[in-house]
Amino acid sequence: MKYKALTAGFLSFLLSGFVFAEVMVVVSAKSEITSVDSKTLKKLYLGKTKKIGGVAVNAINLLDTHPLKIEFDEKALKKDPGKMTAYWSNMIFTGKGAPLDQVDTEEEMLNALRKDKLSIGYMSADTISEKVKVLITLP
Amino acid sequence: MSLQKLLAVGVLVLTLPVSAFAASKLKVNGFTTAGFSATDTKESYAFADEDGSFSESTIMGIQMRFSPNKTVPISFVTQFIARARTDWDMSADWAYVGWQATDSLAVNIGRIKVPIFMISEAYDVGVTYPWINPPEEIYGFANVPFTSITGMSFDYNYDLDESWARAQFYIGRDNIKIPALGLLVEGEITQLAGFTLSWGTDELEIRFAAVGVKVKMDLLDVLFGTPQAQAANADLGNDMISALATLSLANAGFGDPVAAATDLGAVIASAAQFEQVFSLIENGLEGDAGFFSLSGRYNGDRLLLMAEIGKRPVSGIPFPDTVSGFVTMGYRFGKWMPHLTYSSLDTSGSDLVNQSQSAGMIGVRYDIQPWAALKLDIQHIELDDAQYRSADSPLTTPLTSSGLFNQFPDLTTFTADVPQSLNKINIAITMVF
Numbered sequence: 001m002k003y004k005a006l007t008a009g010f011l012s013f014l015l016s017g018f019v020f021a022e023v024m025v026v027v028s029a030k031s032e033i034t035s036v037d038s039k040t041l042k043k044l045y046l047g048k049t050k051k052i053g054g055v056a057v058n059a060i061n062l063l064d065t066h067p068l069k070i071e072f073d074e075k076a077l078k079k080d081p082g083k084m085t086a087y088w089s090n091m092i093f094t095g096k097g098a099p100l101d102q103v104d105t106e107e108e109m110l111n112a113l114r115k116d117k118l119s120i121g122y123m124s125a126d127t128i129s130e131k132v133k134v135l136i137t138l139p
Numbered sequence: 140m141s142l143q144k145l146l147a148v149g150v151l152v153l154t155l156p157v158s159a160f161a162a163s164k165l166k167v168n169g170f171t172t173a174g175f176s177a178t179d180t181k182e183s184y185a186f187a188d189e190d191g192s193f194s195e196s197t198i199m200g201i202q203m204r205f206s207p208n209k210t211v212p213i214s215f216v217t218q219f220i221a222r223a224r225t226d227w228d229m230s231a232d233w234a235y236v237g238w239q240a241t242d243s244l245a246v247n248i249g250r251i252k253v254p255i256f257m258i259s260e261a262y263d264v265g266v267t268y269p270w271i272n273p274p275e276e277i278y279g280f281a282n283v284p285f286t287s288i289t290g291m292s293f294d295y296n297y298d299l300d301e302s303w304a305r306a307q308f309y310i311g312r313d314n315i316k317i318p319a320l321g322l323l324v325e326g327e328i329t330q331l332a333g334f335t336l337s338w339g340t341d342e343l344e345i346r347f348a349a350v351g352v353k354v355k356m357d358l359l360d361v362l363f364g365t366p367q368a369q370a371a372n373a374d375l376g377n378d379m380i381s382a383l384a385t386l387s388l389a390n391a392g393f394g395d396p397v398a399a400a401t402d403l404g405a406v407i408a409s410a411a412q413f414e415q416v417f418s419l420i421e422n423g424l425e426g427d428a429g430f431f432s433l434s435g436r437y438n439g440d441r442l443l444l445m446a447e448i449g450k451r452p453v454s455g456i457p458f459p460d461t462v463s464g465f466v467t468m469g470y471r472f473g474k475w476m477p478h479l480t481y482s483s484l485d486t487s488g489s490d491l492v493n494q495s496q497s498a499g500m501i502g503v504r505y506d507i508q509p510w511a512a513l514k515l516d517i518q519h520i521e522l523d524d525a526q527y528r529s530a531d532s533p534l535t536t537p538l539t540s541s542g543l544f545n546q547f548p549d550l551t552t553f554t555a556d557v558p559q560s561l562n563k564i565n566i567a568i569t570m571v572f
Binding site: 048086096099 | 509510
């Protein structure tokens with residue numbers, strides 16, 4: 001599993017982001033959340049809210065170095081890796097916010113979402129299963 | 140529960156073995172900077188001289204955040220920082236219990252950093268700014284002799300349509316060490332209260348802050364306890380004894396009574412001056428100080444602009460009022476960001492301390508990784524012209540600026556013999572983890 005993710009990561013690195021054409025924002029199939037707008041998604045992943053339409057959610061991130069995370073940050077948050085580090089360092093070390101939970105691979109992301117219906121995450125089309133529900137697809 | 144107990148619980152919780160908790164409950168993050176700096180002066184400036192030093196910018200910080208329960212919005216946060224500047228004495232710059240009371244209100248109780256100036260809270264986290272250290276003229280100990288207080292803060296965050304607004308209110312107290320005249324003067328902030336208002340978008344931030352403090356210190360004890368003051372005092376005593384002895388012998392016929400009397404007169408005059416200078420400084424001083432800051436930051440895709448102006452009025456203690464500020468412009472070329480900065484410090488209203496200076500800096504930041512950057516700063520610093528002392532001062536010589544040099548002053552003039560300009564180079568690597 002890890003090997004596959006590493007290979008995928010390496011390939012995407014070589015092709016500089018062209019491998020992951022789409023990033024899908026997902027929640028557990030059991031979640032009561034059915035949609036999320038791009039503004040709320042941005043706030044969730046910038047640590048500015050922990051709710052979607054009044055429902056508590058726990059946003060899960062991939063590791064900072066994961067190619068899909070870099071892709072997600074650029075598409076959903078419009079920030080490159082350097083700016084993300086500066087942004088989160090400022091949040092974490094100045095008492096403004098807690099870092100989001102992180103997982104190493106897309107498979108772990110899938111597991112985390114399956115286990116906790118309050119979680120929200122993102123993955124590529126390859127990892128999607130019937131255990132999760134797609135809220136938006138970032139082109 | 141008292142504040143101390145609450146903090147004790149927080150610290151206790153954090154010392155439990157990490158494995159006792161699920162990974163998501165305890166989060167450990169850190170930052171570090173390793174830097175070397177050198178000036179072209181023999182005299183020590185800020186934390187470096189011509190021999191170079193690793194102590195100016197080298198620091199290590201570690202933060203632990205424990206959130207016991209996802210459904211209870213309470214966290215225990217401690218951040219320990221060890222700085223080469225303070226001989227690696229570890230300080231808890233943050234140690235608080237945080238309560239997210241509502242979506243927009245966070246209450247922190249314990250030890251918190253005081254957000255006096257734009258970068259005060261992130262002062263030690265190098266990846267968040269372009270230079271190796273925020274401009275010393277405004278962020279240095281000469282202008283802000285404390286960083287954290289023990290107290291509480293209320294932090295309101297509002298999300299507007301395309302922008303955000305933030306208001307912080309905080310109160311507290313702390314023990315402080317004020318570097319002055321090449322010494323560390325111990326004191327106490329008996330009361331501190333302040334607020335910060337800021338507004339911004341993704342790229343822009345405008346900020347205003349005001350803080351008021353009441354300060355207590357024993358400057359005279361510290362100053363009189365220095366070897367220099369003790370030596371000067373002993374010299375005067377010896378001079379007095381020998382002048383008296385010479386006069387007695389002269390009166391008994393062994394010498395010239397007129398010359399001996401003149402010598403004694405001179406000794407008495409210099410003792411009187413010494414006395415007068417020290418009378419400027421009283422024991423058990425109490426005073427007030429205020430800090431005001433207006434700042435703006437634009438952090439675009441490529442362009443970075445930052446500007447800040449700060450004002451510090453002081454009363455009741457022999458430290459100067461200050462006006463400080465800086466302007467920075469940087470431009471990103473991929474992983475490289477060259478930047479230019481002008482910064483200045485104007486001190487006034489003190490008969491003992493003049494630290495006015497201004498500096499120009501050219502620097503470059505290179506992002507090796509998103510989480511690690513290599514930085515080089517080259518700075519030229521010029522000290523301002525001498526100031527006149529107030530009309531009732533016993534000292535009549537002009538008060539020359541000693542800038543941010545760490546030189547003990549001549550005790551009869553309170554000026555230090557330092558170069559009027561210098562160059563400084565600083566190189567560092569900074570990371571977060």
